[in-house]
Amino acid sequence: MTSHTSATAAIDPVKLDRLAEVAVKVGLDLQPGQDLVLTAPISALALVRRIAEHAYKAGAGLVTPIFSDDELTLARYRHAPDASFDRAEGWLYEGMAKAYAGNAARLAVRGDNPMLLAGEDPAKVSRANRATSTAYRPALEKITGFDINWNIVAFPTPAWAALVFPSEPEDIAVAKLADAIFAASRVDREDPVTAWKEHNAALARRTAWLNGKAFHALRFRGPGTDLTVGLADGHKWNGGAEMAKNGITCNPNIPTEEVFTTPHASRVEGHVTSTKPLSYQGTLIDQISVRFEGGRIVEASAARGADVLNKVLDTDEGARRLGEVALVPHSSPISQSGLLFYNTLFDENAASHIALGQCYSTCFADSNLSPLEVASRGGNCSLIHIDWMIGSGQIDIDGLDKDGNAEPVMRQGEWA
Ligand code: ZN
Numbered sequence: 001m002t003s004h005t006s007a008t009a010a011i012d013p014v015k016l017d018r019l020a021e022v023a024v025k026v027g028l029d030l031q032p033g034q035d036l037v038l039t040a041p042i043s044a045l046a047l048v049r050r051i052a053e054h055a056y057k058a059g060a061g062l063v064t065p066i067f068s069d070d071e072l073t074l075a076r077y078r079h080a081p082d083a084s085f086d087r088a089e090g091w092l093y094e095g096m097a098k099a100y101a102g103n104a105a106r107l108a109v110r111g112d113n114p115m116l117l118a119g120e121d122p123a124k125v126s127r128a129n130r131a132t133s134t135a136y137r138p139a140l141e142k143i144t145g146f147d148i149n150w151n152i153v154a155f156p157t158p159a160w161a162a163l164v165f166p167s168e169p170e171d172i173a174v175a176k177l178a179d180a181i182f183a184a185s186r187v188d189r190e191d192p193v194t195a196w197k198e199h200n201a202a203l204a205r206r207t208a209w210l211n212g213k214a215f216h217a218l219r220f221r222g223p224g225t226d227l228t229v230g231l232a233d234g235h236k237w238n239g240g241a242e243m244a245k246n247g248i249t250c251n252p253n254i255p256t257e258e259v260f261t262t263p264h265a266s267r268v269e270g271h272v273t274s275t276k277p278l279s280y281q282g283t284l285i286d287q288i289s290v291r292f293e294g295g296r297i298v299e300a301s302a303a304r305g306a307d308v309l310n311k312v313l314d315t316d317e318g319a320r321r322l323g324e325v326a327l328v329p330h331s332s333p334i335s336q337s338g339l340l341f342y343n344t345l346f347d348e349n350a351a352s353h354i355a356l357g358q359c360y361s362t363c364f365a366d367s368n369l370s371p372l373e374v375a376s377r378g379g380n381c382s383l384i385h386i387d388w389m390i391g392s393g394q395i396d397i398d399g400l401d402k403d404g405n406a407e408p409v410m411r412q413g414e415w416a
Pocket residue numbers: 258260324326348353387
């Protein structure tokens with residue numbers, strides 16, 4: 001049992017308010033008259049209320065929260081009939097898709113217990129995920145296609161804090177996780193909005209350099225890794241603030257340290273070993289080691305969570321291929337914190353990474369490509385998108401041109 005009120009009292013209210021302000025002004029750049037669809041764990045209510053306040057002050061038309069609750073999720077796994085696990089709230093996701101089609105913005109607050117489903121039947125978990133992924137697709141396409149401004153921020157819930165700081169009492173763990181979130185989200189500064197402008201400018205310089213180079217492939221080398229990742233034809237590097245198709249420039253992830261693009265789904269060769277554990281739907285998958293041939297994973301193992309990894313890889317044809325490659329320097333503040341957050345929003349910003357599954361159609365120089373055009377340029381298609389970390393202070397990365405000539409991109413985890 002957790003007492004949310006007392007744990008929330010351990011969170012600095014000034015910084016929490018700044019996080020809400022940054023989510024609305026930097027994360028979304030919410031426009032007057034724009035509606036906002038918000039999803040959050042119910043234990044993040046304190047942040048959700050502040051976000052709603054800042055949203056309405058910015059001129060929001062309607063702010064609609066949709067809450068989840070850990071106990072309620074567990075009740076389904078313990079007591080729902082078997083057929084429940086092949087179902088999802090299609091009507092809700094269709095409604096979300098309709099809201100986005102009407103230019104509503106989207107904000108997700110993360111903070112759910114990453115290990116919530118660790119003790120539940122993996123077959124049920126995977127059936128439920130599959131049903132949700134399928135039902136969610138119409139709404140997700142509007143997000144991955146960047147039709148609208150969207151943002152993810154995090155809230156230090158007691159269950160999450162207990163996982164990151166297992167030896168601390170609840171209020172101390174929550175306060176420590178809050179500080180880590182605030183620092184990574186740059187709201188520990190007096191003027192976080194200006195700090196984000198400077199950070200976005202630095203990321204824009206990296207993407208401009210990489211886009212100028214237009215590498216044919218990247219080669220990662222280090223302990224347990226020699227991987228060549230072909231880049232999609234006409235790929236574009238993104239990072240930091242980006243303009244959505246509705247013309248609004250937003251920061252989809254807070255925090256963010258990565259620059260990322262779309263790999264070529266059939267031009268990935270070699271082997272790669274993960275450098276951090278992957279927390280996936282309640283299972284920790286550790287020491288992942290895979291081999292690619294012609295873009296497809298042909299061998300996969302993990303020291304821990306191998307069953308779950310193999311189930312994920314069997315989701316669909318695209319689940320064995322890459323949909324994202326991202327570069328993050330080892331000196332990034334999240335990496336330097338040394339914490340494992342058990343949360344992709346943070347952990348993916350601690351190291352260079354690759355993602356299995358769906359690509360971002362926005363990572364192409366030509367905007368508004370159809371799904372067929374994305375595929376013809378090498379963009380991958382899947383129900384899943386799962387990031388895992390392959391960067392560390394021991395990884396060297398080269399950019400390769402069509403003839404295989406190499407140019408240093410990163411050395412020992414830092415920009416060359
Ligand atoms: Zn990423």
